[in-house]
Amino acid sequence: MDHGFLYGDGIFEAFRAYKGRIFQFDAHMNRLYDSAKIIGLNIPLSQEEFKKVIIETVRKSGYQDCYIRPQVTRGIGLLGCDPGSCKESTVVVYVVPLPGMKKDRSIRIVISSYRRPSACILPGSSKMTQYINLILARMEAKASGVDDALLLDTRGFLSEGPGWNVFLVKDRTVITPSIASSILVGITRNVIIRLFKESNYAVEERDVVVSELYTADEIFGTGTGTEITPVIEVNGRKIGEGKPGPVTNEMDEKFREFKKGNGTPVYE
Numbered sequence: 001m002d003h004g005f006l007y008g009d010g011i012f013e014a015f016r017a018y019k020g021r022i023f024q025f026d027a028h029m030n031r032l033y034d035s036a037k038i039i040g041l042n043i044p045l046s047q048e049e050f051k052k053v054i055i056e057t058v059r060k061s062g063y064q065d066c067y068i069r070p071q072v073t074r075g076i077g078l079l080g081c082d083p084g085s086c087k088e089s090t091v092v093v094y095v096v097p098l099p100g101m102k103k104d105r106s107i108r109i110v111i112s113s114y115r116r117p118s119a120c121i122l123p124g125s126s127k128m129t130q131y132i133n134l135i136l137a138r139m140e141a142k143a144s145g146v147d148d149a150l151l152l153d154t155r156g157f158l159s160e161g162p163g164w165n166v167f168l169v170k171d172r173t174v175i176t177p178s179i180a181s182s183i184l185v186g187i188t189r190n191v192i193i194r195l196f197k198e199s200n201y202a203v204e205e206r207d208v209v210v211s212e213l214y215t216a217d218e219i220f221g222t223g224t225g226t227e228i229t230p231v232i233e234v235n236g237r238k239i240g241e242g243k244p245g246p247v248t249n250e251m252d253e254k255f256r257e258f259k260k261g262n263g264t265p266v267y268e
């Protein structure tokens with residue numbers, strides 16, 4: 001059986017096409033190949049060949065707005081943790097339609113009792129197919145009646161949510177956990193940081209403590225699936241005015257504009 005199925009031994013990417021253009025295609029493909037390097041996995045295609053396969057798959061789907069998920073697993077091998085018996089990686093490209101985000105998508109969250117594993121447990125900067133840590137955190141949040149969870153790292157600093165990076169705004173300074181906090185370095189996160197810097201905001205990538213959430217003017221999450229999602233409540237406490245703040249709204253607008261002007265055309 002495939003070691004991806006047996007042991008979660010694999011990697012993937014998740015990105016989107018908006019109006020027939022793949023958003024941040026190269027950044028996602030670079031991260032896919034970096035993820036493979038981190039876990040010593042062979043991708044049996046060059047990056048250019050893989051991009052062509054993805055474009056062809058989206059073309060065949062006919063979708064203009066979709067979620068695109070290339071996944072590579074270790075392949076079929078004998079039982080046991082040794083991947084040496086897996087001779088050929090399995091490559092799958094999965095495309096599903098995904099319309100744009102609805103306007104009001106504020107969320108209420110709790111701090112999870114689960115922690116993001118540190119790099120000496122699992123290299124979080126590789127987008128690996130083991131999401132159980134994040135799944136458990138999401139389940140816990142839903143069971144307590146809120147939308148989602150924010151996980152801390154093993155040191156107790158803020159890390160990330162299930163599928164999103166977190167940003168705080170305080171006195172017009174933008175703060176987000178650094179790679180040292182066991183985050184997946186989000187492609188959306190990188191775009192948002194760039195857009196903030198271009199708008200002359202101070203951006204701090206650093207260790208962030210929980211109490212900073214409670215005193216933040218605004219909090220929002222970023223990710224391919226969630227885009228920019230305002231966080232209006234943490235552990236039952238209202239953040240700022242308890243509604244999406246002006247900096248979040250400004251960045252949401254800038255991000256929408258940025259998406260329009262960028263992307264690799266699929267159908268041209």
Ligand SMILES: Cc1ncc(COP(=O)(O)O)c(C=O)c1O
Nearest residue numbers: 163164165184186187188223224
């Ligand atoms: C664990 C985790 N963190 C952060 C993100 C956000 O990354 P991106 O902006 O590249 O989608 C994701 C996205 O899937 C994720 O799975």
